[in-house]
Amino acid sequence: MKNSKDIKQYASYAFGAFGHDAFYATLSTYFMIFITSQLFVTKDAGFNAKMIGYVTTVMVVIRIVEIAFDPLIGGVIDNTRTRWGNFKPWLLVGSIVSSIGLIIIFTDFGGLATNSPYLYLILFAIVYIILDSFYSFKDISFWSMLPALSVESEKRTKFGTIARFGSTLGAQGVIIVIVPIVVFFSKIFSGTQGNTQTKAGWLGFAVVIGLVSFLGALATILGTKIEKNAIRENTEKVRFRDVFKVIGKNDQLMWLSLSYFLFAFSYVITNSLLIYYFNYILGSAAAFTIVGVLTAVLGIISVSLFPTLVALVHRRAIYLGGIVVMLLGYILFLFAGTNLIVVLIAVGLFFFPYPLVFLAALMTITDSVEYGQLKSGTRNESVTLAVRPLLDKLAGAFANGVVGFAAIHAGMTGSAKPSDITSSGLWQFRMYMFFIPMALMVVAALIFMARIKLSEAKHEEIVKELQKKLK
Template identity: 85%
Template structure:
């Protein structure tokens, strides 16, 4: 019976992660493709570039401002007291409102994007702010459930691995289905033929992702249960003015945050520009779906290996070794050119370690809940775990800005073809896609090597000490 209960919890959490990361991939990566290729597709190239720049800048500014409130959102979740717990109400509300918002931004607001562009920008800003705030509530509530499901490191590793399994399939599954779904809805609603894409096709895609995200949240709400323990009872309502103090006093959380942000920023830049590489550098946009198949398979293998690798070489070696493998992928990319086989091998080397590094960081951040509890005397689950989504969103916000700038500078907007891209534009594109991310990865690894001391053994000592104090 207990085994069936555990399977139910693992699978429910995994499906929630599946929908959650499908949503995140759509918002952080593929929305910009819609903006640059469909939203302002007029004959006035100067107008198109200006409006793309406005939307990109607004997204970056809005997300950065909202991100500053993420720890406070974590405080709201921590302070929530309901019969359903503190996480599930925000999962429900956040998933519903953010899914509706996602569908809305994949429209031109009834033609306002070109007929009344400044009114469009105002309405877009309002919708995007609401979407981003409620996505943050959902994001923080979902991932801050992890330390609430168990305080045991081994079980946490299983929950983290199964959640990453789901999120990997969700994020990489978008790569597999995005082109077929957009083309399918383009043909259904716009009467197109072949592989032509229309704004109606992109809207249909957004509806599918919104529904999947909501159903995933519903599965987590129904299928999971918070664990009760003496350690988890050692908590009290946090004053909002103390939220940032809680984070600032946790030195391991702060240093890991800096290292992980640089890692995530590097990854999202390259991952977001990959579809541009296939479309404008290789001239093989249809082959991009192959990337999704390969990365989905590699992601499943990578996540499945994580518990074994943790027991053999521990998180520190996984984090640093993963970054080293990604660097090999970058180096191969620089020599790949338009050779599809070499490009796909480079993609594999680049992507395979990503879920492993993510999980190593997630488990360390999760363990920093007890580290902070020992230092401060009180437990703050959502405030602490709010940091990881904050970092991913911050990386995504800056990456959106980089993608918009790269597309404009390289001439990869509107109806541009591979033959239209100049050598200068190609060099600028490669600088954004490869050279800048490589530098960020190196700095990330150096910070982790020098500053992170919270190992699995150290966490076990902390839990033992907390249990003695609280008992």
């Protein structure tokens, strides 16, 4: 009976992660493609480039400003007291509002994008602020549940692994289905033929992703149960002015945050520009679906290996070794050119370690809840776990800016064809997609190697000490 309950919880949490990361991939990666390829495609190239730059800037500024409020959102969640707990109400409300917001931004606001561009920018900013705010509540609520589901590292690893399994399928599944879904709805709503994509097709895609995100959140709400124990009950309401103190005093959390941000920023830049590589260098958008299948399969294998690898070599070796393999993928990419087979091998080397590095970072951040509890004397789950989504969103915000400017500088906007890309544009594209991310990733590895001391054994000692104190 207990095993069946555990399986239900694992499955529910995994489906929630599936919908959550499908939403995140759509917002952080593919919305920019909609902006650059569908929304601003007038005959005035100057107007198109200007509006793409404006929208990109608005998104980056809003995300950076709102990201500063994520720890406060974590404080709100930690301080919430309802009969359904503190996580699930925010997970439900956040999923509903953010899904509606996603659908709205995948429109031209009734033609305002081109007919009244400045009014469009104002309305877009308002919708994006609401969307991003409620997505933050959903994001932080979902991942903050991890330390609340169990205080045991082994069981946390299972929840973290199965959640990453779901999120990998969600994120990579978008790569597989995005072109077929957009083309399908383009045919249904716009009467197009072949592989033609339209604004209506992209809107249909956004509706599908919004629905999947909501259903995933609902599955997590109904299928998981928060654990009650003495360690978790050692929680007090945190004052908003003390939220940043809680984070700042946790030195392991701070150093890991810096390392993980540089890693995530590098990954998102390259991953976001990958579809441009297929469109404008390989000249084969249809082949991009192969990437989705490849990375989904590799993601399943990678995530499945995590518990075994943790037992054999521990998180530190996984984090650092994963970055080394990704750097090898970058190097192969530099020599791949237009050879599809070599490109796919490079994609495999680049992507395979990513879920492993993510899980190593996630589990270390999760264990830093008890590390901070031991140092401060009180437990702050959502405030601490808010840091990881904050870092991913910050990386996504900066990456969106990089992608927008990379597309403009390389000439990869509107109806441009591979033959239109100049040697200068190609060099700039390679700089954005490869050279800058490689440098950042090396720095991320050096910081982790020098500063992170919170191992699995160290966390076990901390839990024992907390249990002794609380008795």
